[in-house]
Amino acid sequence: MYEKDGEKYFVVDGHTHFWDASPENTSNKYGEGFIKCFYDYHANLSPEEYLWPLDKYRKYSEDDLMRDLFEEGYVDVAIFQPTYLTDFYANGFNTTEGNAVIKNKHPDKFILNGAWDPRDGDQGLEHFEAMVAKYNLKGAKLYTAEWKGDSKGWKLTDPESYRYLEKCRELGVNKIHVHKGPTIWPLNRDSFDVADVDGAATDFPELTFVVEHCGLPRLEDFCWIATQETNVWAGLAVVIPFIHTRPRQFAKWLGEMLYWVGEDKITFASDYALWSPKWLVEQFVDMQMPEDLVPEYGELTPDIKRRSSDSTWRASTTSRCPMRSPGPRRTRPPTTGPPRSRHDQSRRRAHGSRHRARS
Amino acid sequence: MISHGAVRTALATVRDPELDEPLTELGFVASVEISEHSVRVRLRLPTYFCAPNFAYMMTADARTALEAVPGVKSVEVALIDHHASHEISSGVRAGRGFVESFPGEATDELDELRRLFQAKAFIARQGRLCAELTQRGFTAAQMSSLLLGDLPECEDTSAYLARCEELGLESSADAPFIVDAAGRVPPKESIETHLRFARAVSVSLETNASFCKGLLATRYGSTEEATA
Numbered sequence: 001m002y003e004k005d006g007e008k009y010f011v012v013d014g015h016t017h018f019w020d021a022s023p024e025n026t027s028n029k030y031g032e033g034f035i036k037c038f039y040d041y042h043a044n045l046s047p048e049e050y051l052w053p054l055d056k057y058r059k060y061s062e063d064d065l066m067r068d069l070f071e072e073g074y075v076d077v078a079i080f081q082p083t084y085l086t087d088f089y090a091n092g093f094n095t096t097e098g099n100a101v102i103k104n105k106h107p108d109k110f111i112l113n114g115a116w117d118p119r120d121g122d123q124g125l126e127h128f129e130a131m132v133a134k135y136n137l138k139g140a141k142l143y144t145a146e147w148k149g150d151s152k153g154w155k156l157t158d159p160e161s162y163r164y165l166e167k168c169r170e171l172g173v174n175k176i177h178v179h180k181g182p183t184i185w186p187l188n189r190d191s192f193d194v195a196d197v198d199g200a201a202t203d204f205p206e207l208t209f210v211v212e213h214c215g216l217p218r219l220e221d222f223c224w225i226a227t228q229e230t231n232v233w234a235g236l237a238v239v240i241p242f243i244h245t246r247p248r249q250f251a252k253w254l255g256e257m258l259y260w261v262g263e264d265k266i267t268f269a270s271d272y273a274l275w276s277p278k279w280l281v282e283q284f285v286d287m288q289m290p291e292d293l294v295p296e297y298g299e300l301t302p303d304i305k306r307r308s309s310d311s312t313w314r315a316s317t318t319s320r321c322p323m324r325s326p327g328p329r330r331t332r333p334p335t336t337g338p339p340r341s342r343h344d345q346s347r348r349r350a351h352g353s354r355h356r357a358r359s
Numbered sequence: 360m361i362s363h364g365a366v367r368t369a370l371a372t373v374r375d376p377e378l379d380e381p382l383t384e385l386g387f388v389a390s391v392e393i394s395e396h397s398v399r400v401r402l403r404l405p406t407y408f409c410a411p412n413f414a415y416m417m418t419a420d421a422r423t424a425l426e427a428v429p430g431v432k433s434v435e436v437a438l439i440d441h442h443a444s445h446e447i448s449s450g451v452r453a454g455r456g457f458v459e460s461f462p463g464e465a466t467d468e469l470d471e472l473r474r475l476f477q478a479k480a481f482i483a484r485q486g487r488l489c490a491e492l493t494q495r496g497f498t499a500a501q502m503s504s505l506l507l508g509d510l511p512e513c514e515d516t517s518a519y520l521a522r523c524e525e526l527g528l529e530s531s532a533d534a535p536f537i538v539d540a541a542g543r544v545p546p547k548e549s550i551e552t553h554l555r556f557a558r559a560v561s562v563s564l565e566t567n568a569s570f571c572k573g574l575l576a577t578r579y580g581s582t583e584e585a586t587a
Contacts, residue, residue: 033407033442040406044577152464187465188457190472191410217377217570219563220479220556242566249569252562260559296493296558 002074004285007302010310013078013277015177015212015237015269016069018102019094022059030147031088042274045241050276060273062102070109073270073277077313079111081141081177081212087148100135113139113177118160119148125167132171139175140168145191152187156200165204175312176200177210177235180218192218194225201229210267210312213238214257223260234261236308237269243283251289255297263307284309361393361430369424370400376473377413378568379480382421385568386575389439396432398425401439405574411443415460416469418451440578478540481522483564485537486557488515503550508532 002009021035039057052060069075080099084092092098096114103110114137116128131137145153154161156178168176180192194215201209212235215222226232234257242250257266268284270277289300370391371383382388382402389403402418418438425434437448443461450460458465488510492502507523507530510516523530528542535544537553545553 030442037406037408040574040577044573150463187412187461188467188469188472189412190475191412217563217567219566220560223559224556242570245573246566246569249562249566253566256559256562259555292494 001076002281002285004282005302007285007306009074009281009285009302009306010313011075011077011277011281012268012310012313013069013073013075013270013272014210014235014267014312015081016065016075016078016272017081017083017094017274018060018062018065018099019083019273020059020091020098021057021089021093025059025089025091027088027090031085031093034085034088034093038274041238045245046275047244047279050279052273057273065102065272066106068276068278069272073272074281075270075277077111078109078272079113079139079312081113082115083141083143083179084115084117085143085146087146096131096135096137111139112137113141113175114173115141115143116164117142117146117148118154118158118164119151121160125164128164129167129171132173137173139177140173141177141179143179144196145180153191156196161200162203165200165207169204169206174207175210176207177212179212180215190218194218194221197222197232198225198229201225201232205231207231208233210235212269214253219253219256223256226261226265232261233265233267233311235267235269237271238274240269240280240284241275243287244279247287248290248293251287251293251297254300255289255293258297258304263304264311266308267312268309281309360395361398361428363391363393365428366391366393366398366400366425369428370421373417373420373424375413375571376416376476376480377410377564378571379476379483379564380568382417385572386579387417389579396430397434398428398431399435399437400425401437403439403575403579404441405571405578407440407442409441411441411447411461412457412465412469412472414438414441414443415447415450415457416473418447419457422451477522477525479560479564481519481526481528481540482557483561484515484519484522486554486559486561488519488536489554489557490561491515499551499554502554503537503545503547505536506532507534507536510536 002011021031021038026032026035035058039054042057043051056064069078080096080103082096082099083094086092096112099110099112103112112135114128114131114135116124118124120127142156144155147153156165165176168174178197180194192215194211197209197211201207208231209229210233211222211226214234214236216239222234226234239250239253242253270280285302285305287300287305289297367383370388371381373382374380375382375385375387378385387402387404389401392399400421402421404414418436422434422436425431425436436451438444441447446460450457457469458467489502491511507520510519520530526540526542528538537550538544539553
């Protein structure tokens with residue numbers, strides 16, 4: 001629990017890893033390129049005092065993980081998101097099996113997610129089902145841009161993918177975290193396109209699709225889809241560290257998220273070990289909307305920040321909402337006008353009192 | 360002898376389609392070598408995994424732009440430090456086209472993709488202009504009744520008009536300002552949503568460009584090009 005200025009924040013870190021990109025585990029130049037690209041992300045957006053040397057970044061210890069998340073990082077519950085990348089790393093980059101070892105030692109601190117790849121066919125489906133039974137998984141991380149043999153990616157709306165989504169529905173694996181990335185086939189199309197989320201979210205209303213990185217670099221497409229589909233959420237991983245080096249840019253980005261998606265469907269996420277939650281939590285809680293952007297986006301109240309930092313938890317614990325206080329809500333100027341989609345209509349109803357309060 | 364200035368001017372006409380900024384300003388030109396009638400340019404990108412389709416477009420566009428420079432008889436554009444460096448550099452050198460450079464992985468050339476991002480760039484420019492007009496006190500309704508000739512004379516307006524022309528849209532002074540990428544005036548009841556969306560597109564491009572520049576600086580230590 002993080003406390004600041006009399007406000008309490010229950011912190012769910014929606015996106016964490018325990019990876020191994022050590023030279024011994026790296027299979028080829030692509031694995032080498034991948035971790036170096038990750039390291040540049042880390043180096044570019046982290047405050048200097050949180051910079052790691054590359055060799056530690058390639059493989060860090062369990063002690064590092066526990067300290068950075070829970071002892072120093074204010075995290076109450078962390079969600080492990082696996083990223084197998086077995087074409088790049090011999091034993092995988094970050095696997096559910098590896099994460100499970102840590103979770104077993106600290107069962108209350110971690111939520112374990114699985115992964116599947118529709119290109120694995122029947123065998124993969126059976127394996128996923130066995131993993132769900134073994135680890136009691138409630139979510140899955142999908143990486144549509146992952147390479148496999150000759151294939152450079154897949155789409156959520158592929159018929160094979162629908163078989164897996166069907167299985168998720170059947171097994172109650174209802175949080176589908178989708179990472180979009182480059183090099184999806186065919187290569188002449190926009191590889192960051194998030195349009196397949198739209199189709200899948202419509203066809204599987206029981207599942208929640210958390211679009212990791214808010215669709216970065218396709219914010220606009222993501223916002224449009226999230227407006228149409230009430231079961232599409234925004235994961236802040238990779239976007240939130242902009243708060244340090246590009247605070248104004250992050251403020252605008254968050255403003256867009258709050259407008260199109262809403263704080264109850266935004267999930268705080270460090271993407272550890274890309275970045276450390278300690279400074280992200282501290283800066284997020286301290287953050288204010290720049291004055292000249294307030295007319296466009298509204299103020300950032302403690303309640304908005306709280307709801308973004310524990311949204312996953314509230315959604316997964318249906319009985320009650322921990323740490324939700326009936327404090328003041330964000331106000332939005334009436335000049336923004338009525339949005340048009342069905343999702344926005346319900347948002348507008350829910351927020352009607354705020355509009356009245358201002359007029 | 361080819362002038363270095365003419366080469367730079369040519370490269371400055373080539374934009375990253377996703378970011379709508381010239382390669383020269385993004386720091387993507389790693390080096391330029393000129394010897395008598397030939398010019399050799401190396402391009403670099405922020406990450407090893409930048410999308411190969413856009414990388415191909417920039418490499419091919421740079422070649423086309425350089426071929427038009429007076430005195431140039433041979434051009435070589437190479438993309439460095441990228442997972443598809445070889446496919447892209449050799450494909451562009453041989454004039455093979457995208458589909459042939461990535462056999463089995465691409466089903467079409469990149470015209471449709473280019474058009475899609477020209478449309479995004481156009482909407483983003485509109486969103487940026489609207490943000491400026493909002494600061495000057497214009498309401499959505501007022502903005503929607505503006506004509507292109509009413510826009511303030513500034514760099515953003517010229518860039519916006521250039522994007523209109525690129526898309527084949529009306530760019531005369533008496534054409535309406537707020538249109539979608541197909542040139543249609545949005546219906547009155549959806550003007551707010553149109554403007555909100557344009558703002559989101561401009562925030563998106565701005566953020567992407569800022570992130571890409573940052574990653575490039577981290578990767579190469581600086582965004583200054585080395586010239587030889």
